Amino acid sequence: AQTVTQSQPEMSVQEAETVTLSCTYDTSESDYYLFWYKQPPSRQMILVIRQEAYKQQNATENRFSVNFQKAAKSFSLKISDSQLGDAAMYFCAYRIKGAQKLVFGQGTRLTINP
Amino acid sequence: DAGITQSPRHKVTETGTPVTLRCHQTENHRYMYWYRQDPGHGLRLIHYSYGVKDTDKGEVSDGYSVSRSKTEDFLLTLESATSSQTSVYFCAISENLIYGYTFGSGTRLTVV
Numbered sequence: 001a002q003t004v005t006q007s008q009p010e011m012s013v014q015e016a017e018t019v020t021l022s023c024t025y026d027t028s029e030s031d032y033y034l035f036w037y038k039q040p041p042s043r044q045m046i047l048v049i050r051q052e053a054y055k056q057q058n059a060t061e062n063r064f065s066v067n068f069q070k071a072a073k074s075f076s077l078k079i080s081d082s083q084l085g086d087a088a089m090y091f092c093a094y095r096i097k098g099a100q101k102l103v104f105g106q107g108t109r110l111t112i113n114p
Numbered sequence: 115d116a117g118i119t120q121s122p123r124h125k126v127t128e129t130g131t132p133v134t135l136r137c138h139q140t141e142n143h144r145y146m147y148w149y150r151q152d153p154g155h156g157l158r159l160i161h162y163s164y165g166v167k168d169t170d171k172g173e174v175s176d177g178y179s180v181s182r183s184k185t186e187d188f189l190l191t192l193e194s195a196t197s198s199q200t201s202v203y204f205c206a207i208s209e210n211l212i213y214g215y216t217f218g219s220g221t222r223l224t225v226v
Contacts, residue, residue, distance in 0.1 A: 009154075035214045045204065045217035052212070091156060095211055100145065100164055101172070102215060106156040 002027055004092055004105035012111040013082050020067070021077045021108045023092030031097040034068065034075045039089040039107075048090070051075065079110075087112045117141040120205050120218035127225055133192040135221050137205030139185075146188040147206040147215065148172075148180065150199075157204065163188055195225045 003026045013019035025034075036048040051059045051068050058066050063080045075094070079086055092105040117140035127133050137146060148160040149172075159172030161180040169180050177199060179191045192199055202222050206215035 004156075006156075033212050033214070037214075037217075043202070043220045045206075045215075045220075047214050047216075050214060093157075093214070095214075100170075100211065101147065101159055101162055102211070104149075104157040106154060 002094075002096070002103045004094060004103050006090075006092055006105035006108050008108045009106070010109045010111070012113055013079075014113050015082055015084060017082055018078060018080045019082055019110065021079075021090050021092075021110065023075045023077070023105055025073050025075065025092075025094050025103075025105075027073070027094070027096055029096040033095050033097075034066075035093045035095075035102065036064070036066070036075075036077045037091045037093060037104075038086075039091065040085075040087070045091075049077070082112050084112050084114065086110060118205065118207050118216055118218045120203075120221050122221060123219065124222045125224070127195050127223070129196060129225055130194050133195050133223065135190045135203055135205075135223070137188045137190070137207075137218060139188075139207045141207060141209070141216070142185060143207040143209040143216075144185075145208040145211065146182065147208075148178075148188070148190045149204045149206065150174065150201040151204060151220070152201050160190065160203075192223075195223075197225050199223065200225045 032053045034051040067076045093102040095102045147162040149157040163169045163182040205218040
């Protein structure tokens with residue numbers, strides 16, 4: 001079975017500092033797509049960043065970047081200059097090429113301390 | 115919500131009653147999904163649809179059925195609600211899965 005593991009159920013960081021959320025996945029496929037979603041207290045799920053496995057360059061979106069280690073099957077999310085609005089549940093997900101669905105991890109709840 | 119609406123937003127129902135949740139999209143996307151979100155389990159797929167009248171089961175489909183009679187609507191029915199189905203239910207849509215999903219705002223269902 002395809003699985004995604006987020007080993008940190010909860011994390012906290014001081015405002016303005018950097019935090020990294022970890023995600024590992026299990027697949028024997030070589031072509032797939034990876035995603036990080038954010039769920040703030042409003043409950044709305046928001047796509048933060050995505051990565052295509054065939055691209056070696058790590059994706060970046062403003063203060064959000066990923067560290068994609070294909071051989072290790074690791075896809076961590078780095079948030080720089082953390083802001084209070086970053087407080088949320090974060091979900092890692094992936095989809096192998098040709099599959100009709102995404103598989104999600106269990107989530108990491110991120111708290112930002114002022 | 116980028117043209118996706120879930121209704122109702124909240125619902126309380128009694129054990130043993132049937133419940134239907136609705137997902138409506140205005141994006142004309144091919145794929146539609148129902149997930150449930152529970153603490154410690156993340157998002158788990160219940161059912162999905164890859165076209166009108168084309169549906170398939172996800173990993174937690176027992177006790178649920180779906181219907182998609184037109185592109186814009188995807189209904190999730192709990193045939194006889196149980197307390198274990200208390201959860202937050204999310205609908206998602208996609209036209210091209212390399213870009214992931216767009217989610218609805220969720221339905222919080224409580225079965226008492």
